Amino acid sequence: MAIESNKTVRLSRQRETILAELRKVKTHPTADEVYDMVRRILPRISLGTVYRNLDFLSSRGVVLRLGGAGTQKRFDGTPEPHPHLRCSECGRVEDLMAPIHLPSLAAEEAMGYTSLRCDVEFVGICPMCANSKM
Amino acid sequence: MAIESNKTVRLSRQRETILAELRKVKTHPTADEVYDMVRRILPRISLGTVYRNLDFLSSRGVVLRLGGAGTQKRFDGTPEPHPHLRCSECGRVEDLMAPIHLPSLAAEEAMGYTSLRCDVEFVGICPMCANSKM
DNA sequence: ACAGTATTAGGAATTCTTCTTAGTAGAGCG
DNA sequence: CGCTCTACTAAGAAGAATTCCTAATACTGT
Structure with a gap:
């Protein structure tokens, strides 16, 4: 997956609306909540478009995807709070x-x-992923 | 979903092994990685059992489930790092x-x-979930 | 030993996300 | 203005991760 920096980026009506709606709210909506919000403005938008654009926007750092890359949950045998390092590319923690x-x-x-604990996570690109990008 | 505190908790061989294997490693395995690890010891264990027990253990605070409850990703229109509050019950952020x-x-x-940013999340039980538990 | 129940295996079902395909639309250029 | 190129989209299929369901199993207390 090489970096293609000479691609023209187009700000389609769909992409623009997704970003605008997401910026409007102080909640942290899931993809299908964004879909619902945007559908009130562009009723014909598809869920796939929402996913693709949220992906696009978060890969550019324009919006934040909480919980990092990868769809699988990860588990830690040590329940005492301690800081983690997470790779935004491969999802490793x-x-x-x-x-x-x-x-x-x-x-x-x-x-x-109530029953609060504090999770601190530094999110970045791990050495392995940084290498495979060159 | 009321709290039933008079239930006997049983430490089955499966549950015990899942916990032991998870504590052995310093990585932060996904459910199916735990499944693979445990299967080397209990070849007949099922993936559902692994999920159920990881759930059980993390609800008791014995292990940590990273990224909180809920399987859906959440998005934030503000890309500058800022601390979040996440409900471990309903997943709201x-x-x-x-x-x-x-x-x-x-x-x-x-x-x-590289390209590190810092995510700080306080994980606990939101007022709404705390109420509905009583 | 017996009854009661927490737990399991196995697989079906559900939920969330990504991919595929054919078609659309905006930008640059003559 | 019409043409071409390509980023982008809609729609739905496909895939992946997780949860649910059912019958069977195995502890626990009596």
Whole structure:
């Protein structure tokens, strides 16, 4: 999957609307919630288009896809909070060795949430993926 | 979905092995990677059992399920790093209003990862889910 | 040993996401 | 203005990940 930087990028009505609608809300919608939002403006848009554009936009860093690449969930045998490193390309997750000060939250800042723990994840491109891109 | 605290919990051979294997590794395996690991010890285990037990164990806080509840990805129109609140029950994500100091990472601590950004997520139970549990 | 029930295997069903194909539409150029 | 090139789209099929269902199994307490 090489980088093709000489491709013309087109801001289609669909792509523009998806981005605008996503920026309008303060929630963090799933793909099909975005689909519903956009469909009120462009009733003929397809779900595939929404997925493709969310992909496109997040790969450019214009929007954020929470939870990183890959559709599978990952599990950690150590339940104590500790920082992770996640590759945005291949989805791999490993423990971060550097000592990091975990932020904490006072009860009155928690907006009503209970049993809070803090997950810190550094998201980037792992050495293997960085190599295979050249 | 009420809390039934008088249920006997049974530590079956399957559940025990899943936990032991998960604790053995420093990677953060997906459910089917756990399935592969455990199958070398209990060849007749089923994938459904692995899923059910990973669910069970993470709901008890014995292991960690990264990326929270819900299988759908969520999108954020604001690409600048900012802390989130995620409900481990319903999967909802919202912006945290309290100002938090985001940890940062020196290049030599990044274990070869590049283009790093930092995601901070506080995971807990949102007010709505806390209510519906009573 | 017996009853009651938590747990399992196996596979079907569901849910979410990606892919395929044929067609559409915008940009550059004569 | 018409032509060409190609990014993009709609529609639905295909694929992948996860959950659900059912009958059978195996602990646990009595």
